[in-house]
Amino acid sequence: MNRYVYRIEHQTTYHYLGPVTLSRHLLHMTPRATDWQERLAHTLHFSTEPSLLDNSFDAFGNPVCRAEIDTPYKHLTVSTDMQVRIVPRSQFTYSASLPWETVRDMLAYQGKPRRAEQLNALRYRTESPYVRIKHELSQYAADCFTPGLPLLAGAEALMQKIHHEFTYSPGSTAVATPMLTAFHQRQGVCQDFAHIMIGCLRSLGLAAHYVSGYLRTDPPPGQPRLTGADASHAWVAVYCPPQGWVELDPTNNLRVDTHHITLAWGRDFGDVSPLRGILAGASLDKMEVKVTVTPLADAIVAN
Numbered sequence: 001m002n003r004y005v006y007r008i009e010h011q012t013t014y015h016y017l018g019p020v021t022l023s024r025h026l027l028h029m030t031p032r033a034t035d036w037q038e039r040l041a042h043t044l045h046f047s048t049e050p051s052l053l054d055n056s057f058d059a060f061g062n063p064v065c066r067a068e069i070d071t072p073y074k075h076l077t078v079s080t081d082m083q084v085r086i087v088p089r090s091q092f093t094y095s096a097s098l099p100w101e102t103v104r105d106m107l108a109y110q111g112k113p114r115r116a117e118q119l120n121a122l123r124y125r126t127e128s129p130y131v132r133i134k135h136e137l138s139q140y141a142a143d144c145f146t147p148g149l150p151l152l153a154g155a156e157a158l159m160q161k162i163h164h165e166f167t168y169s170p171g172s173t174a175v176a177t178p179m180l181t182a183f184h185q186r187q188g189v190c191q192d193f194a195h196i197m198i199g200c201l202r203s204l205g206l207a208a209h210y211v212s213g214y215l216r217t218d219p220p221p222g223q224p225r226l227t228g229a230d231a232s233h234a235w236v237a238v239y240c241p242p243q244g245w246v247e248l249d250p251t252n253n254l255r256v257d258t259h260h261i262t263l264a265w266g267r268d269f270g271d272v273s274p275l276r277g278i279l280a281g282a283s284l285d286k287m288e289v290k291v292t293v294t295p296l297a298d299a300i301v302a303n
Contacts, residue, residue, distance in 0.1 A: 005084070008082045009081050010079065010289075010291050011289070012288070013077040013289075014075065015284070015287070020072065020281040020282055021280050025066070025276070030065065031262065032262050037085070037261070040083040040084060043082070044065060045080075046076070050068055051071070060123075060266045062263075084261055090243075100149055100150070102151075107205060123267070124209040125202055129268060129270050130195055132199055136183075144157035155238045155240065156248065159236075160253055163193075166250075167187040168190075173191075183196050210236065210237075210268045211265045213260055213263045215261075232289070
C-alpha cells in the first residue's frame with residue numbers, strides 16, 4: 001500500500017480599524033484522525049499570545065481549540081503547521097451499493113430503536129443553518145436518482161451534474177451567501193458546491209455531511225491541478241450503506257482519495273469553520289488567508 005505524507009501550512013491574518021481589546025476564538029485547524037489519515041505533527045501559533053488556550057473535541061468528534069486573548073491588538077495572525085500521512089481508501093463499485101430508495105426508507109422514521117451507525121447518519125439528514133431542504137433541490141437531482149439505481153451511482157451522477165452545470169467563480173459568493181442564491185445563479189465556490197449537493201441529497205431523504213480540509217497544491221506529474229488548491233477546501237460525504245460514508249468532491253468531479261486532507265466534518269460550514277469568534281473593540285478591516293499543501297520528499301512509501 002502507498003502512503004502519502006503532506007505538510008500543510010495555513011495562515012490567517014486579520015487587520016482591524018482600531019485596537020481589539022478582547023477576543024474569543026474557536027478553531028477547527030487540527031487534522032482529524034481517521035482510518036485513512038494519521039496526524040504526524042501539529043503546531044498552532046498566535047501573533048498575540050492567548051491568555052487561555054484549551055484543546056478538546058466538538059459534538060461531531062472533531063478536534064477543536066478554544067482561545068481567549070485579553071491583550072489589545074490591531075493585527076492578529078493565526079498560523080498552523082501540520083503533517084499528515086494518508087493511505088488510499090477502499091474504492092467501491094456501484095453494484096455494492098444499495099438502491100437509493102432502500103437507504104431513503106431506512107432513514108425514514110420507523111418508531112423503533114436504531115443502530116448506532118443509523119443514529120449517526122440521521123444527524124445529517126435534516127435541514128441545518130446553511131443547508132435548506134426544498135422541492136426544487138429534489139427536482140434538480142431527480143434525473144440522477146432513477147428508480148432502483150444504486151445510491152453511489154446516483155450520488156456520483158449528481159456530483160457530475162453540479163460540476164458541469166455550475167461555474168467555479170471565486171468572489172461570486174461570500175460565506176454568508178444563502179445556498180439557494182448560489183443554486184439559482186449557478187455559480188460559487190467549493191463551499192457552495194458542497195452545500196448544494198448536500199441540500200439535494202437531504203431533499204431526497206438521504207444523509208450527507210460537509211467536510212472541510214485541503215487539497216494537494218502540486219499535482220503528481222501528468223495530472224491536472226485541482227480547483228481549490230492554495231485555500232481551504234470543502235466536499236461532501238454521503239451515507240452509503242453497506243460501505244458507510246463515501247466522500248465526493250463536486251468542485252473537481254471526483255471521488256475523494258489521497259489528494260484530500262481532512263480537517264473536520266459536520267452538518268454544514270457553520271459547524272466546521274476553520275476560525276471564528278467574537279471580539280470587543282474595533283471592527284474588521286480586511287482578512288488574508290494563505291494555504292500551502294506540500295508533498296514531502298518521502299511522500300510515497302510502498303509497503
